[in-house]
Structure formats: structure tokens, C-alpha cells
Amino acid sequence: MRGVEKRLQEFQAVGVRPLAISVDPPAVSLELSKKAGYTFTILSDPDATVIRRYHLLHAGGGPDGRDIARPAEFLIDREKTVRWANFAEDVRVRARADEMLAAASQLH
Amino acid sequence: MWLALLLAVAALAANFAFFANPPLPAALPWLSLLLAIAALVVLVIGLRRALFHKQVYPSKVLSFVLGVLILMFAGASLFVFFHARAVPNSTAAPQVGQQVPDFTLADTSGQFVSLENLFASSPNQSSSPAPKALLLIFYRGYW
Numbered sequence: 001m002r003g004v005e006k007r008l009q010e011f012q013a014v015g016v017r018p019l020a021i022s023v024d025p026p027a028v029s030l031e032l033s034k035k036a037g038y039t040f041t042i043l044s045d046p047d048a049t050v051i052r053r054y055h056l057l058h059a060g061g062g063p064d065g066r067d068i069a070r071p072a073e074f075l076i077d078r079e080k081t082v083r084w085a086n087f088a089e090d091v092r093v094r095a096r097a098d099e100m101l102a103a104a105s106q107l108h
Numbered sequence: 109m110w111l112a113l114l115l116a117v118a119a120l121a122a123n124f125a126f127f128a129n130p131p132l133p134a135a136l137p138w139l140s141l142l143l144a145i146a147a148l149v150v151l152v153i154g155l156r157r158a159l160f161h162k163q164v165y166p167s168k169v170l171s172f173v174l175g176v177l178i179l180m181f182a183g184a185s186l187f188v189f190f191h192a193r194a195v196p197n198s199t200a201a202p203q204v205g206q207q208v209p210d211f212t213l214a215d216t217s218g219q220f221v222s223l224e225n226l227f228a229s230s231p232n233q234s235s236s237p238a239p240k241a242l243l244l245i246f247y248r249g250y251w
Contacts, residue, residue, distance in 0.1 A: 015237070015240035016239060016243050017241070017242050017243065021245065021246050021247070022246070022247050022249040024249045026218050027216075028249075029216045030217075031250070032250040033216060041215050044213060044215075044216075045213055049211075050211040054208065054246070055199075055200035056198055057196070058248070062249065070198060071248060072201065074202065074208065074243070074244040075242075075243050076208050076244060077240065078240060079207070080210070082208060083241065084204060085203060087201065088195065090134075090192045091193075091195060092137065
């Protein structure tokens, strides 16, 4: 997400709006964006309702056995169709901003 | 034994290298796994030499301490490697070409927004056109 913030203008230039989603309540996400300097929208799914709907639940994956989202990224167009997706196999290895930008610039 | 310790420390270090923004992050876990296994192999060789050629390792205590350290470091690396990869494979998740389900969620100001709202405007820059695509980044959370 650091990489996305750094290249936010490049995403905007190709008409892509990045959004982050986690189970963190709004106050925690606010703290994160303040600390990390994130200016893109961060959404809260505290009950993991949407995460479940997207089949991205990592049951008990949180620090205290909390249900959290497994890392994943989707590029969706205005028809809500997935144009590009990535599912991290290692929680430390996420999609890189340049990969996502490359996918984003291929949209028309 | 010293070589094994070095390898084990390197394996552990590779796990922390993620914070340094490495050029090839995808290769790091494998590098760490390789180093940890190499450390264990060298440890076994070292132990055999210590057992059968006692003159090579005069100090049993030192050998023991080194052995324990190597096991700890290499073990921690292996644990992190498998723990980090223990993510569900989400085969039912939306794939390329499929439609994603709609949602309404609260942003950091507590305001609820839907996919439609998110497509309608660009944040911060009211002058810029509405986005033609959204990049949804699901993440584990901040703790």
C-alpha cells in the first residue's frame, strides 16, 4: 500500500482509484492513514461481511485468532467486472505497484 | 558450526529484509528457506565431525551453545516461512472476467459508501474525471 500511495497520481492518470479494505474499524484505519500518510480511501469491514462475500476470509488469521482478510487485489471496471486479480501466496509478498499500474494502463 | 550459525542468521535476516523494500521481494522467502535448510545441513555435518573427530572441536560447551542457536534461528526461519504461506487459497473468490458483489462500507470518517459512490467521484480532486476502474486492495489489517 506504500507503493500505491507513492504512485497515486499515476493511478489517477490512468483513471484508476485505489481503495483498501480490512476488518479494522474506521478509527484504526484513520490512525494507519495518518501514520503512513495514505490519502486513498480505506474502508472498514469489521464483521468481515464483504470479505466473506468475496470469499477472502482467513478464519482465525488475525493476531488474537480474529477472522481477517487474506491479502488480495482486484482491478474492477465500471461494469464491476474483474479485469485483473492477484492472490498473495505469502502474506509478505504482495502485488507491486508497478504490476498493478501495468494492469491498470491496459484498461480502456 | 560457525558456518551453520552464519547461514542461520542470514536466513533469519532475509525474513526481516522485507522492511527494507528489496528489489525482488518474491524471492526472499525462498532465499530464507534455502539458507535455513543449508544451516541445518551444515549443522548435521558439524555435529558428526564433533562426535567422530573430537580433536576438531575441543569445547563441548561451545558446540552445544552453537548448535542450539543454529536450531533456534533456522527453526524460526522455517516457522515464519510456513506461517506466512498459510493463507486460504480462495478458489471461490472473484476471478478475471467475473463480476464482483456490490457492497457498502464505512470509510475512515465513518461515512458509508457503495461501489457506485466510489465510481462516481475521485477523492481530493473534484476537478478530475470519475474513475473508470477501482483497485480493491484487501489487506490483513493494522496491528
